[in-house]
Amino acid sequence: MIRVSLPRIGTADAWRKAARGFLATGTPPQEISWGDTSVQAGLFDISADTPQHTLVTVPRSFLSMANSVVWHSDPSRFARLYAFLWRLRDAPHLMTDRGDADLAALRRMEKNVHRCQHKMKAFVRFRETGAPDADRRSFAAWFEPTHHTTEPTAQFFVRRFADMDWQIITPDVSVFFENGRLRFEVDVPQPDLPDDASEALWVTYFRNIFNPARLKVQAMQSEMPKKYWKNMPEAAAIPELIARAPDRAREMALAAPTLPPARLAAVQAQQATNVSAWDGTRDELVSAISTCTRCALHRTATQAVPGEGPADASLMIVGEQPGDEEDLTGRPFVGPAGRLFDQIAQQAGLDRKQVFVTNAVKHFKFRPDGKRRLHERPDAGETEHCRWWLMAEIAQIRPQLILALGATAARSLTGNGADLLARRGKVERGPDETPVLITVHPSWLLRLRDAGRRREASLLFCQDLELAVKLSQSQATLRNRQA
Amino acid sequence: MVRQTVEQKLAILSDAAKYDASCASSGSTRRDSRAGKSLGSNEGSGICHAYAPDGRCISLLKILMTNFCIYDCSYCINRSSSNVTRARFSVDEVVRLTIEFYRRNYIEGLFLSSGIIRSPDATMLDMVRIARKLRHDENFRGYIHLKTIPDAAPELIEEAGLLADRLSINVELPTDASVRQYAPEKNPEQIRRAMAGVRLRKEISKDRSHTGKRPARFAPAGQSTQMIIGADNATDTTVLGQSTRLYSGYRLKRVYYSAFSPIPDASARLPLISPPLQREHRLYQADWLLRFYGFDLEEITGHRPDGNLDLEIDPKLAWALANRALFPVSVNRAPRELLLRVPGFGTKTVGRILSTRRHRNIRYDDLIRMGAQMKKARAFIEAAGWTPGQLTDSAGLRARFAPPPEQLSLF
Numbered sequence: 029m030i031r032v033s034l035p036r037i038g039t040a041d042a043w044r045k046a047a048r049g050f051l052a053t054g055t056p057p058q059e060i061s062w063g064d065t066s067v068q069a070g071l072f073d074i075s076a077d078t079p080q081h082t083l084v085t086v087p088r089s090f091l092s093m094a095n096s097v098v099w100h101s102d103p104s105r106f107a108r109l110y111a112f113l114w115r116l117r118d119a120p121h122l123m124t125d126r127g128d129a130d131l132a133a134l135r136r137m138e139k140n141v142h143r144c145q146h147k148m149k150a151f152v153r154f155r156e157t158g159a160p161d162a163d164r165r166s167f168a169a170w171f172e173p174t175h176h177t178t179e180p181t182a183q184f185f186v187r188r189f190a191d192m193d194w195q196i197i198t199p200d201v202s203v204f205f206e207n208g209r210l211r212f213e214v215d216v217p218q219p220d221l222p223d224d225a226s227e228a229l230w231v232t233y234f235r236n237i238f239n240p241a242r243l244k245v246q247a248m249q250s251e252m253p254k255k256y257w258k259n260m261p262e263a264a265a266i267p268e269l270i271a272r273a274p275d276r277a278r279e280m281a282l283a284a285p286t287l288p289p290a291r292l293a294a295v296q297a298q299q300a301t302n303v304s305a306w307d308g309t310r311d312e313l314v315s316a317i318s319t320c321t322r323c324a325l326h327r328t329a330t331q332a333v334p335g336e337g338p339a340d341a342s343l344m345i346v347g348e349q350p351g352d353e354e355d356l357t358g359r360p361f362v363g364p365a366g367r368l369f370d371q372i373a374q375q376a377g378l379d380r381k382q383v384f385v386t387n388a389v390k391h392f393k394f395r396p397d398g399k400r401r402l403h404e405r406p407d408a409g410e411t412e413h414c415r416w417w418l419m420a421e422i423a424q425i426r427p428q429l430i431l432a433l434g435a436t437a438a439r440s441l442t443g444n445g446a447d448l449l450a451r452r453g454k455v456e457r458g459p460d461e462t463p464v465l466i467t468v469h470p471s472w473l474l475r476l477r478d479a480g481r482r483r484e485a486s487l488l489f490c491q492d493l494e495l496a497v498k499l500s501q502s503q504a505t506l507r508n509r510q511a
Numbered sequence: 512m513v514r515q516t517v518e519q520k521l522a523i524l525s526d527a528a529k530y531d532a533s534c535a536s537s538g539s540t541r542r543d544s545r546a547g548k549s550l551g552s553n554e555g556s557g558i559c560h561a562y563a564p565d566g567r568c569i570s571l572l573k574i575l576m577t578n579f580c581i582y583d584c585s586y587c588i589n590r591s592s593s594n595v596t597r598a599r600f601s602v603d604e605v606v607r608l609t610i611e612f613y614r615r616n617y618i619e620g621l622f623l624s625s626g627i628i629r630s631p632d633a634t635m636l637d638m639v640r641i642a643r644k645l646r647h648d649e650n651f652r653g654y655i656h657l658k659t660i661p662d663a664a665p666e667l668i669e670e671a672g673l674l675a676d677r678l679s680i681n682v683e684l685p686t687d688a689s690v691r692q693y694a695p696e697k698n699p700e701q702i703r704r705a706m707a708g709v710r711l712r713k714e715i716s717k718d719r720s721h722t723g724k725r726p727a728r729f730a731p732a733g734q735s736t737q738m739i740i741g742a743d744n745a746t747d748t749t750v751l752g753q754s755t756r757l758y759s760g761y762r763l764k765r766v767y768y769s770a771f772s773p774i775p776d777a778s779a780r781l782p783l784i785s786p787p788l789q790r791e792h793r794l795y796q797a798d799w800l801l802r803f804y805g806f807d808l809e810e811i812t813g814h815r816p817d818g819n820l821d822l823e824i825d826p827k828l829a830w831a832l833a834n835r836a837l838f839p840v841s842v843n844r845a846p847r848e849l850l851l852r853v854p855g856f857g858t859k860t861v862g863r864i865l866s867t868r869r870h871r872n873i874r875y876d877d878l879i880r881m882g883a884q885m886k887k888a889r890a891f892i893e894a895a896g897w898t899p900g901q902l903t904d905s906a907g908l909r910a911r912f913a914p915p916p917e918q919l920s921l922f
Contacts, residue, residue: 121870124866124867124869124870125866125867125870126863126864126866126867126877126880126881127863127867127871127873127874127876127877127878127880127881128880129880132880132881146558149558150558150559150560150561151560151561153615153616153617154614154616155615156614156615165614167614167615169616184552184554187543187544187545187552187554188543188544188550188551188552189544189550189614189616190543190544190545190546190547190549191544191547191548191549191550192550192614208547224615226611226612227615228518229517229518229521229608229611229612230612230615230617232518232521232522232525233521233525233572233574233612234561234563234569235522236521236522236523236525236529237525237526237528237529237563237569237573238529238563238564238565239529239530239563239565239567239772240565241772241773241786242565242566242567242770242772242786242788243564243565244564244565244566244788245564245566246566247562247566248562248563248564248565248566251559251562251566251568252561252562260561262561266564269563270564273564277773277785280773280774280775280777280783281773281783283775283777285776285777285778285779286593286594286776288591288592288593288594289592289594291591292583292591292592295581295591296581296583296591298581298629299581299582299696302630302631302662304631304662304701305632305663305664305665306662306664306665306701306704306705318700326700327686327687328756330700330703330704330706330707330760331700331703331704331707352760355707355760356707356708356710356711356760357707357711358704394759396755396756396758396759396760397759398758398802399758399759399762400759401756401759401760
């Protein structure tokens, strides 16, 4: 048998080099006896120089697995890895066969090493060994890992604590980081670390962040096994915290309610004077709309979206309801349909700043679907409830013409929700005899899949907007002349 | 009054912070301090540096800046009408504690929350000042989670998002009505508006400028929220309905469910109960099913007569027992969506099944090696050499999973 003895530092590279050589020379697993320097050589072992390596290809996933498994404490790890590698030569797909018993064992070892690495990152506790005001501070820790995880985990500490000197001493391999240089040593004796004042603060924190009313000792121990406790300063407090917890919870429940402190009135008076920067200056109608609870939609929407535009606008445009973006920003016509509207309005010579835009329903109605909110059409009841606010806006603006976009707006304004496409482009009578021009909603244009139909419909929509501009202007001049 | 030491303040202000459930430190940008000029790193996955006997992970230094508060929320230990001892950290004290704890590898970073002193803006400004000092003066690259005050000015929330990894705004209770009842100074609509603002601001930071330059990352680990469970009479259907809306509307990373837990000096308006820990656990399971397993809210709670989840068995098993007609499914042929619905199969197990069955038929023993919980799964699947026979439809199937019935006490 060929005896391979791998070093304790740099094990991963050494194993990889040796395995690559054996694979190239076609040495079967049963002819190799793997071990590290701590394992005694067998009676019939011959120690051989590892053969010269040549190019060997293996799946990348095997390499990353092997890079973890070599650090496992099980003495059979090297042999298991090589045996699996030997099988992998003819069947590279074995790496994706998670039911394979050899692979399952290796994956389990990999998981153990990862867990051990993770616990090392979590449970190493440094104590300060230098002066706290030194230019480069120094820290040291004693830690007892289950597997040989010091070397693969050292880079984590380098990435995290590059601006200080630190050392982690373990019974196995120890690591030193001094002035930006990393080095490993084996069999360093356990040092006597000085006391650290911050440790007392940390224990205070640990004792107080614990909630005695929800004791779950099992959950704690499965994540923080007892084998780590002896090197963690806070662990000494655990038995007492557990023992006192039921009494503390009972005391809280039995305590009689107390009278509020004397300062309460002053505090409440101060609270009442606070003004939120979110509210700004709003007129009465806008504030009233934002507190509306006439239908159930206010419970799910972010906020009510009131109309927006100059108070003396001669044209008012009424859409259906706010969409996702309108609901988030609190402004009408800013979503995809709003952007399309702006684009076509520009072609039609309609200046968005000169018109008052609003919606027939002020809250967003939707159905949650994973990470999205899907628009749902408001029903007749919701539209009817919200008509109150639309009428109030009309009464305030007193437009010459109202442009109704889509069936919901048309129904709310004229009381008739029938066949929109037959009515489009025509003027009907709205509230207070205000003329209402009917057209489609821009979101309908967005939903048309066929490019030709969409172009056609956009053109018609553009014509409707042009008509709206013309009508609102002529109505305005008419009224001015009458006055 | 005698001046409090840092240790006394730490005791008071960490005790006051323990009712915040979140302690996550994951999902942020990868960064390190290898250049030697700064301190700390973030590796994407979080690290729990210790566990308290309540089973909760301690990843961050979770403290309040102060527990003075002008709000009077009935469920809160720090409400203005409570008689707890009050304390206040200075900016420097929080910064020093964070840095010293971090250097000793106790924590991943800071979770800073606060009672409202003077005004929401003044409080938020102090919290931002702490984050600014950590990032700019101490070159701290660890994790910062700031609890955001919804009424604070948008500019302050903006700066907070540029400094912190995660922002969170608590919705507090599952319905608007209970927020108004138990937290009279809080406005549920304003809470939603602030969350909407964070989402919009985060989306802006993803757009590159015309030169292709990326703007500064805004809250790279996203935003989260917390809901107290069991203080009001909302059902699980209401709670989960609220969280699906929060996930879809504001792209939250997490909704935390916090079982209403006894507090010292409780309010007479909200009597203490033993915390509904099992309910909290079931809600988290249902939350995962909604987000990662393709379940609808209606599927999870629709078959429950009172709108609450089954406390005895997990929601996936409850769904499977109510929909036995779909089972058994064949692990060798069923599509991914259906495999995800098998009780005892997680997303990882399903991934392993899919990659293995490309090469060969999967047997019962393979599933054990793939990490499936066969005690639950075996009644619902068929594999090579395994069929559940009458087991799937047997009347006693539920009893195999539920805890044994208990004799009622006579006293």
